[in-house]
Amino acid sequence: MFSYLQKKSPEYELSVENYIAPRDEEMFREYLNDLHRRLSFHNVVKSNDSSEEVEYQIKANVVVDLEGGYRTKSFLRALEESILVKREYHYVFANFDVDESDLAGFHFTLINITAFQLFDRNSKKFLKTKTEFHDIYRGGGFNNDFVPVRERPSSAFAHDALLVAGAALERAIQRHGKKVFDRSFTRHQLYNRGKKGLYCRPHEDMSQHREFETFEHGEVLAEAIRGVSINEDHGTLTGNIQFDPKTGYRTNFSAMVIEIKPGLSSLNSIWERFQWAQGEGFLLGENRVYYEKKKNTTSARKGILPSKPWKLRFNIVTVLVKPFVMLKRTNPGEPERQGNDRFEGYCIDLLNLLAQNISGFEYDLFVSDGNKYGARQPDGSWDGMIGYLLNETADVAVAPLTITQERERAVDFSKPFMTTGISIMIKKPEKQEFNIFSFMEPLGMTIWIFTLSSYFGVSLTIFLVSSFSPYEKRIEFRRGEFTVSNDFTLYNSLWFTLAAFMQQGTDILPRAVSGRIASSCWWFFTLIIVSSYTANLAAFLTLERMTPPIENVDDLANQNKILYGVVQGGSTAAFFEDSIVPLYKKMWNFMVTTHQRQLEKQSRDTVASNK
Numbered sequence: 001m002f003s004y005l006q007k008k009s010p011e012y013e014l015s016v017e018n019y020i021a022p023r024d025e026e027m028f029r030e031y032l033n034d035l036h037r038r039l040s041f042h043n044v045v046k047s048n049d050s051s052e053e054v055e056y057q058i059k060a061n062v063v064v065d066l067e068g069g070y071r072t073k074s075f076l077r078a079l080e081e082s083i084l085v086k087r088e089y090h091y092v093f094a095n096f097d098v099d100e101s102d103l104a105g106f107h108f109t110l111i112n113i114t115a116f117q118l119f120d121r122n123s124k125k126f127l128k129t130k131t132e133f134h135d136i137y138r139g140g141g142f143n144n145d146f147v148p149v150r151e152r153p154s155s156a157f158a159h160d161a162l163l164v165a166g167a168a169l170e171r172a173i174q175r176h177g178k179k180v181f182d183r184s185f186t187r188h189q190l191y192n193r194g195k196k197g198l199y200c201r202p203h204e205d206m207s208q209h210r211e212f213e214t215f216e217h218g219e220v221l222a223e224a225i226r227g228v229s230i231n232e233d234h235g236t237l238t239g240n241i242q243f244d245p246k247t248g249y250r251t252n253f254s255a256m257v258i259e260i261k262p263g264l265s266s267l268n269s270i271w272e273r274f275q276w277a278q279g280e281g282f283l284l285g286e287n288r289v290y291y292e293k294k295k296n297t298t299s300a301r302k303g304i305l306p307s308k309p310w311k312l313r314f315n316i317v318t319v320l321v322k323p324f325v326m327l328k329r330t331n332p333g334e335p336e337r338q339g340n341d342r343f344e345g346y347c348i349d350l351l352n353l354l355a356q357n358i359s360g361f362e363y364d365l366f367v368s369d370g371n372k373y374g375a376r377q378p379d380g381s382w383d384g385m386i387g388y389l390l391n392e393t394a395d396v397a398v399a400p401l402t403i404t405q406e407r408e409r410a411v412d413f414s415k416p417f418m419t420t421g422i423s424i425m426i427k428k429p430e431k432q433e434f435n436i437f438s439f440m441e442p443l444g445m446t447i448w449i450f451t452l453s454s455y456f457g458v459s460l461t462i463f464l465v466s467s468f469s470p471y472e473k474r475i476e477f478r479r480g481e482f483t484v485s486n487d488f489t490l491y492n493s494l495w496f497t498l499a500a501f502m503q504q505g506t507d508i509l510p511r512a513v514s515g516r517i518a519s520s521c522w523w524f525f526t527l528i529i530v531s532s533y534t535a536n537l538a539a540f541l542t543l544e545r546m547t548p549p550i551e552n553v554d555d556l557a558n559q560n561k562i563l564y565g566v567v568q569g570g571s572t573a574a575f576f577e578d579s580i581v582p583l584y585k586k587m588w589n590f591m592v593t594t595h596q597r598q599l600e601k602q603s604r605d606t607v608a609s610n611k
Contacts, residue, residue: 028074029078032079060090061092062089062092063092064094067095069097069099072095072097073102076102076105080106093113093115096116096255097153112261112262113259113260114257114258114260115259116258119237120256126156126237129235153238156238157238160238163234163241164228164230167228168225169221171227172220176220180220184216192213222248226243226244228242239254252277252279254278255275256275256276257282314363315363315364315366316351316365316366317365317367318366318368319367319368323346324345324346324399325343325344325399326343326345327342340364343365347400348365368385373402373571374407375574385397385401389411390411401571402571406574422575426550442533443536460490460493462488463489463490463493465514465515466510466512467486472488472511472512473486474486487508496519500522501530557583557586564587
């Protein structure tokens with residue numbers, strides 16, 4: 001690795017500075033930006049210490065050593081969006097987990113990238129081996145979507161390790177005889193130095209009952225492995241396999257080097273492929289591809305000869321949502337539509353427009369199982385369209401798919417064709433119909449009950465104070481006798497109070513001070529009530545009350561009469577489920593605990609339930 005860097009940049013001093021990449025793949029973008037700041041600061045300090053004026057940017061060779069193909073792909077995705085995609089930075093990937101498809105986003109950039117590959121994923125041998133593994137696993141009861149062999153070096157190393165182990169056993173048997181392992185295998189059990197079982201971890205397997213002992217045939221097998229020499233003719237995927245007799249390291253192997261270099265401008269880049277062989281160094285070849293980006297077309301040419309017209313056929317997954325993707329209506333008597341002709345809508349028009357402007361672009365469209373968008377499952381997997389993309393069943397998803405932070409961690413999104421948010425959709429209030437009790441609408445039922453209670457209470461009060469007050473007594477002489485009477489009987493008290501409420505006059509009025517005070521309070525009360533009722537009645541009769549019962553999310557969360565829900569498995573459901581805001585958490589608990597169907601399968605079901 002370092003000999004490669006020194007050969008590529010002999011005029012620069014090679015200094016090593018270690019930077020530890022974050023464990024979380026989501027932090028790669030922030031890590032790259034921080035790396036850019038540190039390298040820029042290092043360049044400024046170095047230029048200030050120099051007595052000569054620095055007229056160029058100090059180049060930085062960044063060696064990337066990540067474990068696993070998933071972390072490497074996440075690093076490359078973060079690098080595409082980073083500010084470190086510059087001519088001055090040269091990235092060298094020390095592992096073998098970089099595929100050419102992972103570098104497709106750097107066709108038209110000024111970046112320098114070098115990657116190594118131990119085997120050709122398009123070779124006939126690798127494709128044949130992959131097909132055989134697929135047949136074995138499918139024959140074992142696995143479904144068709146199961147992919148046992150990933151196109152990663154670890155799978156190729158495991159495959160070749162089995163070939164090495166088999167060749168080593170054959171070599172040991174040929175050299176030491178067929179009975180060399182007879183004492184170790186008895187009745188289908190493994191024995192080591194007369195004891196059942198074989199311990200492989202010295203620090204973990206030591207106990208008081210049994211001390212750790214090495215395998216009695218370990219030296220025989222180690223010697224046989226060091227003497228193994230196999231190549232592609234024996235079925236290896238990583239080329240020639242030999243081992244150093246002294247150190248046991250692999251020798252005489254080769255690797256393919258892929259190098260991306262910037263062209264004359266940001267509209268083109270150069271890809272070179274050549275071999276590196278141990279003991280021979282770099283074997284430069286003539287396999288050079290120029291990727292050139294023009295105004296309206298994108299083409300790749302090899303050498304100076306134009307390449308043949310290329311064709312790409314993509315498997316595109318979508319969901320049926322009006323007006324984006326819909327099934328075409330078939331009239332009676334017409335044959336059933338097949339293929340892409342079954343669909344119509346905005347997304348279909350978008351795909352047809354792409355096919356017209358991109359030469360060779362073809363696609364097969366299919367609907368996601370269950371019409372699901374894509375949600376993360378408890379086991380970490382994804383369903384819906386996101387699951388199809390991650391399982392490589394589909395190449396592209398074209399649909400009204402909401403871009404969320406969790407989905408961006410799993411797949412890449414294009415620029416959105418629509419920006420929207422979360423809103424409440426509620427049925428529009430219907431026009432109110434008048435009835436015989438419409439006169440009660442201006443005031444609430446509570447006001448009417450309190451008013452009626454006040455009417456009986458004031459009437460009873462006037463009756464009582466008139467009964468005890470001497471000023472309300474009247475002495476009359478009739479038929480030779482004197483009689484004492486009171487005008488405010490219980491009946492007259494109810495009549496007087498009702499007349500005052502209706503703004504009418506009566507023939508009787510209280511003469512006592514207590515009766516007049518009670519009557520004055522009642523008159524003032526009726527003045528306020530009648531004025532308020534008249535104002536509300538005028539507004540009620542002239543303007544139709546169309547105010548919806550729910551005006552914001554707080555009104556919706558603080559009631560339980562109106563049922564509400566979201567599309568099942570969609571981004572809105574994930575928003576409420578994962579939210580830490582108490583209000584949204586309360587709404588989610590209401591949706592999942594109610595006996596009604598609040599989680600609709602499709603958006604059109606939600607609209608239908610509101611009708």
